[in-house]
Amino acid sequence: MSPSPQFMDALHLCDRLAQTLGDTHPKAQAALMRVFDLAPPELHAQMTAKARELGLIPDAGGYLADGTPVYRLEDVAKQLGLSESEAQASIAQFMAERQAIGVETREIAPTLIHRVQ
DSSP states (O other): OOOOHHHHHHHHHHHHHHHHHOTTSHHHHHHHHHHHHHOOHHHHHHHHHHHHHTTSSOOOSEEOTTOOEEOOHHHHHHHHTOOHHHHHHHHHHHHHHHHHTTOOOOOOOGGGOEEOO
């Protein structure tokens, strides 16, 4: 794994903000989102495996053509003990926060999802 210079810069900024402002500060959380966005694919795979191990995400309900996992709202809500409307609101807030800091957000057309059989 060879992380990009942009990833390393984002990681250092995130660390500085977390130490000076605290992990829960909006600027530190925005920096963490940027780190995740810039992370190399190998790190994404490790983070996904750890999140699954900790019970934070369900198994993927489908995949995009490039192998990117896609999660069903019902499965995420059930995994986190939320209603579907609570999960939808949380996802909408997360996407708005990503967009506000300039991290790519996109809706996925259902026709692009290959369902797990």
